[in-house]
Amino acid sequence: MLKRCIVAENRKLHASPIWAMFVVLPLISAGYGTFNYLQNLEILTERWYSLWTQHTLFYSMLFFPAMVSAYAAYLWRLEHMGHNWNLIMAVPVRPFDLFLAKFLVVVKLMCFTQVFVYILYLVCGRLFAGFTDWPPVSTLFFMLRGVLGGLAVAAAQLVLAMLIRSFAVPIFLGLVGGIMGMLLGSKGFSLLWPYCLMQQGMNANRSEDMLAGNAVPFLLACAGWLAVVFVIAGVVLEKRDVKA
Template identity: 30%
Template sequence: MGAITAELLKLKRSLAWPVVVLLPIVLVLAGAATQLARGTQPENGWDTVWLQSVGFYGLFPLAIGIAILGSLVWRVEHRGSNWNALMSSPIPTLRLVVAKTAVVAGLTALMQVVLVLAVIAIGKLAFGLPGMLPGKYHGIGLLLILATVPVAALQSALSLFLRSFAAPVAVALVASGISTAALLALGNAALASPYGLATRTTLLSTGSFADSGTVTAGDVTAIVVASLVLSVLIVAVTTAVLNRRDTRI
């Protein structure tokens, strides 16, 4: 917990917070922009608002947002002599990797909370939709928090090994595009990719790409298992590689 607390203290004045708050809000507004401009109502109410907002968000903006968060979380360590100081510290490698991953995943989780709140706000305040956002979408939002952990772990690893701020973001953009194409071609087999896993989760219940339009127990189970396996695997590989670096003592 001490390592995680130290990482959280570094985020006090971080640019990560605007990303967490503004990215999902902008994407929700962009999804509703056309109908707001025309003054028309969503054809299928909450379902349409969710699809227009979250469906597009999951194709590549989500991965890019996580990549930016990863780069921001590792930014301090790549300045001056901070890297050598960190690598020569007595903190076990696994604890360091887990702490950084936990911070990126935590910020990503908050981003999903803002996303759901923004969807509710646009549905109620802009379109005056009756009732509230259906419970299944709240469940998908919670599932998305878990499904983005592997992406957070991978982007944290990329930002660990790449000093460039932009390089991990570029990787996320390309990888999310490939994973989206894989969803079309391979269906749930694309869950083997952290980016495909996150995108697949945002598309649950939308009837788009590989989704059937309904949330099945099989889909949820596959997403949960893939999230856990990929998270553990990425953290383990990152720890093993970091342990072999010359600057790690």
């Protein structure tokens, strides 16, 4: 049943308008980051690392939460139309399978987004920043860690999009979560808020590795927040129908 749910969720992406956002927002983020890097060469002296900080700062804080929120809201859009929730609760599929299928599809989109962001980083570094070498391998690990940090964000936004019929409100809440993540991260509370984890994993706005010698607490926080959100989603879906 889970496999069939995943297939159904993937069909929603065919000719979907979210692909335009998938392209445009990373392009804006990369353009701004590259411009800011080129305008501050006297300060940003660590080449690929400095360019990475500029590319990932606003992406991890604003663009990523907005994109994941839009992915989640779009996948719940059909369920919120008409009386579709009544039909879903009547079909022989565990409600949590539906949520898990949407989560896996959002994670797939999130991975595609991360790869696209990294390709833009490479292109901007080689063409516009004039680098003749290649980025440090550590930036690849930053990207992968960003995926791990983003899992709880994806799950949380799916819960919000499940409970809120509006398409725009969950996206707004995702932006608020990202901004709060920046503020809490700057105070040293990165592990206490799921939206901080993506920023920390990406090593946004830092040249030195933020997780050097501290990877285990980060991984535990990622797993812990994801488990908490899954439990909340399971309780909501099993104990009561989501009002349509």
